[in-house]
Amino acid sequence: MSPAAPMIGRSVAVRVPATSANLGPGFDTLGLALSMYDDVLVTALPHPGVEIEVEGSGAEEISRDASNLVVRSIAHVFADVKREMPGIRLEAVNGVPHGRGLGSSGAAVAAGVLSAKGLLAGDVELSDDDLLRFATELEGHPDNVAPALFGGLTIAWMGDDGFPQHKKLLVHRGVSPLVLVPGYTMSTKAARSLQPLQVPREDAVFNLSRSALLIAALTQSPELLLDATADRLHQDYRASAMPETHRLVQALRAHGFAAVVSGAGPSVLVLADGPGQRLEAARVADTVTDTPWEHRMVAVDVRGGTVKNRAEASSSRS
Template sequence: MNGSSVRVRVPASTANLGPGFDALGMALGLYDTVEVTVTGGDVQVEVTGEGAAEVPTNEEHLVVRALRAGVDALGVALPGVSLRCHNAIPHARGLGSSAAAIVAGVAAAYGLAGRELDGDALRLAAEFEGHADNVAASLYGGLVLAWSEGTRFRAVRLEPHHDLAPVVLVPGTRSATSVTRGLLPGNVPHSDAAFVAGRCALAVHALTARPDLLLPATEDRLHQDYREKAWPDTMRMVRELRENGVPAMVSGAGPTVFALPPLGALPSGVDTAGFTVCALPVDRTGVTVVPNGSIGTNAR
């Protein structure tokens, strides 16, 4: 195995999509790339792009940890490894950077082992992340529905409507999932739970077949308002966009705003000061793995 190498490209993701807390995810056309080479020496990590000066460059690097978990599960020995990572996904912004790193590590393990990505790859990645929505989106591409059965994580892929034209509004501030989850109440009113159940079902229909229903379909009462004090400017932007007819929501744990404006254009009167506005296509492919320059494979 010494000298073997793979190149992995993994997309960003947005989760929740309004009412689908921990259940809905979508892959976005912004990519981290990782080149992994098996060596006989120590772990070496080189990082460029987002977070280059902040992430560890040893065994504690998240891609390395996920890679180790992957090769252990596959029964493959990995004496030493060299990683070259180029990160385009912003860190701690709600665009699935940690999920992308985990998927990159697991996918690299499969590539080095000569294995096609399978359902166990999702299980490994979701166990590492703690939930499946972001990792499933990065693995499969498109729109995903994620759930758990006891301790087992599952997900299915659906094809998003071809008219979807996502726009992300990324603020300079950061957010941590561990912090924002702590703001959620232990119980919610039954009326809110019923409301969200209906909206989540409608969201699946709107995202795949009826984008004209996206504005009501992306309404939430389960998590966004409770976490507003973590990112007040984000919620101000969400409300302003929605008042202007744009389906908008918090992307994952925030603070990025995820919007689905008709034709991909925000209304001209919306004040986006403090946010970097970027149109990102839906990624419909998911993670790709290229071993030693051969044709890449995808998870399905």
């Protein structure tokens, strides 16, 4: 069966935010959407094949064939809903730093499933639950893809039925994120390999208490963020693989700033209690290590991923 005729020539514009997972104690559960974005324009071609143009972060390393993660994510959705995928032209501008613990792979997956949603509109309608399921199947866990899709602070978990679930929460307006991005990268797989399969009971209880406190701190009481972001489950175990990141986190926390490793690292996320504290944290970061850190003064993204047809996207930018 050939692709539906109305789909041929259709273009959809997708924007997906960066994300920071874990947030200290919320390992593989909590994620936060941040105002750095990947933008993609996907067009259904009248002939088979893939055409890809990429610029921005990681552009030189990204595949230009059917193995491209955005294209693979589109194909995954089409296969699941039993529709033949058309040829694809993908134009991407990557604003999410690659290999820095800011959810670049999750953003690519989210961009792909949202692109599929836009291309299939009018034929197959996909719900939020569908999008999260597709993205989790591709990414392996929902902690990055949930905030990328839905924005804000998300709690993600696997239900008893084996399907991913999420709850989106609004972050207190006083929370001011600062992202410190180094010039080097870190493999998520390598970072995960450093963690033990078992941890002491007291460490597990410690993280349970801090995770609960972190929800309160992010949504109601930002003054509690320093205590709420303490962790004993993963960051110290990964320290040997990124010593400059560990050193920066420890130094910032010693100065009273709620600093954590962003995702698997090596970027550092500071959840400041207001813009003034964020500026002070940036000044302290400049004095701590010999590694240069790019400062990103970002906001919490509350919308998550968006998909529009090309005409809607053009009119919204004009």
